[in-house]
Amino acid sequence: MIRAIVYGAMGRMGSIMVNLIEAAEDMELVAAVDAFSQGGTVLKSLLEVTDEADVLIDFSHHSLTSDLLSWAVEHKMPVIIATTGHDQGEIDAITAASDKIPVFHSANMSLGIALLSDLAKRAAAVFPDADIEIVEAHHNRKADAPSGTALMLANSIKEARPQATFKLGRAGMGKREPQEIGIHALRMGNLPGTHEIIISTDTQSITLKHETHDRALFADGAMDAARFLVGRPAGLYDMNDVIK
Numbered sequence: 067m068i069r070a071i072v073y074g075a076m077g078r079m080g081s082i083m084v085n086l087i088e089a090a091e092d093m094e095l096v097a098a099v100d101a102f103s104q105g106g107t108v109l110k111s112l113l114e115v116t117d118e119a120d121v122l123i124d125f126s127h128h129s130l131t132s133d134l135l136s137w138a139v140e141h142k143m144p145v146i147i148a149t150t151g152h153d154q155g156e157i158d159a160i161t162a163a164s165d166k167i168p169v170f171h172s173a174n175m176s177l178g179i180a181l182l183s184d185l186a187k188r189a190a191a192v193f194p195d196a197d198i199e200i201v202e203a204h205h206n207r208k209a210d211a212p213s214g215t216a217l218m219l220a221n222s223i224k225e226a227r228p229q230a231t232f233k234l235g236r237a238g239m240g241k242r243e244p245q246e247i248g249i250h251a252l253r254m255g256n257l258p259g260t261h262e263i264i265i266s267t268d269t270q271s272i273t274l275k276h277e278t279h280d281r282a283l284f285a286d287g288a289m290d291a292a293r294f295l296v297g298r299p300a301g302l303y304d305m306n307d308v309i310k
């Protein structure tokens with residue numbers, strides 16, 4: 067039985083996560099924590115958690131990541147950072163913590179996106195001169211743009227094309243640079259998330275597209291991540307490790 071703490075438990079993703087854990091036969095909810103809790107069954111702080119746990123799952127806000135990691139390191143607790151929008155200092159804190167505890171960090175917890183990322187990298191290598199653009203679409207409440215997933219896909223392509231540069235949006239005068247990866251964000255309605263990678267030469271185009279139908283997808287992926295992470299040595303893991 068995997069004993070889990072959910073952080074950001076009152077949010078859209080956190081509440082789905084709590085429900086999935088409570089319904090799972092191999093997992094148990096030790097604590098639901100949210101900084102905006104007004105009392106009741108949801109704790110306000112990790113400092114209030116008294117029961118033993120095997121994993122901490124974070125779907126909260128990137129500004130809380132460093133404090134959350136300090137607590138996880140102190141308690142030697144494997145942690146899944148599913149939150150997005152981190153700045154470089156927060157990314158550095160994630161990397162530093164992974165020297166001491168197992169840390170799973172993925173801007174997109176879906177297995178389908180991990181596969182898309184792998185396919186995009188392969189396509190970029192097979193067509194080294196093709197123009198590549200990424201278009202993502204999300205609901206109108208999303209705080210960060212472009213999405214963490216779009217940046218993750220661009221970084222995956224960059225592994226096959228180290229000289230690639232990222233161009234966020236496109237406006238004004240000036241032609242496209244050959245090794246540029248254009249990244250474009252749409253914000254509309256209640257879309258749970260679409261990512262499209264277009265790879266185009268002078269004679270053909272390939273489009274790789276992933277559509278999220280239900281946000282439960284990401285919580286499902288976090289469950290897979292928890293099953294993968296518990297019992298691993300300290301290190302930094304992501305969804306690519308799960309599909310290997």
Ligand SMILES: NC(=O)c1ccc[n+]([C@@H]2O[C@H](COP(=O)([O-])OP(=O)(O)OC[C@H]3O[C@@H](n4cnc5c(N)ncnc54)[C@H](O)[C@@H]3O)[C@@H](O)[C@H]2O)c1
Nearest residue numbers: 074076077078079101102126127148149150173174175284
């Ligand atoms: N990795 C993935 O696959 C994936 C998928 C969906 C969402 N996300 C990310 O997960 C995070 C949560 O998404 P959501 O849609 O559930 O958001 P949400 O706003 O519905 O929930 C976030 C929760 O964190 C808490 N919180 C937010 N800002 C805070 C702050 N400044 N201080 C203290 N507490 C704060 C809120 O109380 C809320 O309950 C976001 O970063 C989002 O981008 C990741």
